[in-house]
Amino acid sequence: MSVRTCLVLENGSIYNGKGFGYPAPLPRDLEPGTPSFSNAGEVVFNTAMVGYHEVLTDPSYTGQIITMTYPHMGNYGHLDDWNESGPLGEDCQDSSSCDPRPVKAAGFVLRSLYRGPVPKGRITLDEYLNRHEIPGITDVDTRRLTLEIRDGGAVNAVLVRPENPALGLSPDEINMISSYLESFPGMLGRNLVRDVGTSLKFSRSRPLEGSYAGMRLALYDCGTKANIIRELEKLGCEITVYPSDSSARDILNGKHHGVLVSNGPGDPQVLQDQIATVKGLIGNMPVFGICLGHQLIAEALGARTYKMKFGHHGINHPVRDERTKKVFVTSQNHGFAVDEKTLPSGTQVWFRNANDLSIEGIRNDELSVLTAQFHPESAPGPYDSHWIFQAFLDAVPREAWAEPA
Template structure:
């Protein structure tokens, strides 16, 4: 309907009324059209950031209201593994890939018994998945697990805002749609910094673990025979990391996050593993204090939060990253082998490598001073794995560097049997380039001094069968 104006230039009341009636009629038709699609009837939802940035969309999970640190994951697949990764405790996760849920949910791929994230943000949610392994749709899973989710927003704009202005607290609601009310709530929400979230997702008692998902047997060979008794600290461990250890021959005993080192040593393990987990590493005091007691007595391997535990046990300092590393496309150089890995990552804090000690020039290409800007790509450009002298554990080598921002991705204690990486080598979700790190841990337990110097191109294919008779 065309609007008509009076002689004074104002739209007449009759025209406004008629236009409103026409708009209401059109809205009714739109609602009927949507109701006839897989989207069905939609309920409004709001995502509000602590700086006042607001995104309006539609609920696509359980109803409710949650607060948490807003972050984003750049993986093209693996949304179920992301949603069930305990490392996302306390966070609202944004998926950058535009459509999420199109291959549904297979419960064998979950990484924990219960999702720990606070909420989920997507551009478009698929309610009609197509995959032979799927047992339910993602919205059904979200509703079953009581996870609040929103769709229909411009995730590109949201991610750019986070990149520009950094991580911050946000509120996601399907119940309260008043911006002023939501702003008060998000202002009162707790920060991720200073909170020990590892204790909220760790198991409560010691358990053995030997699970290998049967539905993955079409692609992955049976585990190697058990050779090593490994005690794994559960700080919020992804189940697939434990599976990765089982596949290379580890007989696993999994213990709570704060288990005393004396109790672990009494089990007489061949090695100790420190797992991934959520939150601020500085707050997980009990774990890194145990790590300090274990290093030098038994081979130790740490992943993600486990890397940070070894770093803190060594007297290192942590920094809060502007927006963290989350996704399956993070390039990392192994300074020992010179090879580059595309890695899966999920962390918001990182080690300040110079805080471990002063450089040893004769082991660092003649360089005596750390770079002023802290960018560790200085070493990747020169193909040098620098070594510092640490007051607690002797020589520590920088082994891995993030090629996107020059942050530390791995260290090796040269005078102790210990090493760690900041990323997730089991590739759930993500590429398999870093699978060799499980092999490296076995080589460390075997006493191989050059355990990190592995051809990743060969190792990443080990154990894959893809439908062969052996599967």
């Protein structure tokens, strides 16, 4: 039976609904000064109509509560094969070497939850979130919530259950919640990379077939999505994954042909160790960055990033290639962007958001640097941006990696 649940924003707004998944905590159970990866986080809206499972398991959503603008979710259930939660399973030497949380989001906010049967072999969205101790809330006015975020910006929030469901939250409970949210860290200035990805270097052992068979790539894991690895392997690349605390020397000693700096959560400006690593790689091998990787590369080149009002989250964002002027559909999940005014000489805007004109990718041909703020490994187009992986791999001289004919 659904239990009355509330989403409370730090600005005082309260959204009432019905709980699903794992039960939200009572206000008296909240501990101020103790951040959690469940129940609380920055609330953002996502405009995707499908793909809720990929959204929930994306490491870039660590520290965030997601509200879906599409009104109905859950109708096709859950299957582990869809996970985007990064290197897991046989890639980890033990349970402590990778982030063990399949669900990265701190909470899920819906207008309507599907509660009917799902295809054989799958489980319901309700059961999936309950299994991984993540609370959800349904029957919420998500249109009102989305407009509030759009107009006022993304804010911290928490999911809770009133002590007395019939009466709702009492003044004392609201005070407890306010104290908790006052002490909860904002996304600006928050380092979350240490909480995702692998903590040990490992190599993927896969049959290598494809146009780029023989190319050895380093993947600098700041919270990578699993599909990034899948797409590179489809092209024939041999992947070695490095944890986010690796140095440039660690990666250069691997004698790779190129490096991909992955996506990930949090504020790029505070990741000074990772920026230093990327700076040490640029100029020594071709470098490609996705999402957070794009931001880290920009910082390493001397540019600056800033926090957006509510970010870009969804699978229907139009992006323009500034070289060809072609517009294509992309999947996006980011709350920070690169300040165009700070781009150094020799670095050009490669991609631009067709809605707000923010930077969606940069390139420096002299240094063999390419980036994409969006996610070319996703398939909203469905294949509009897969070519970007090949553009990066083509930056590696063929004679450097291909076997003699």
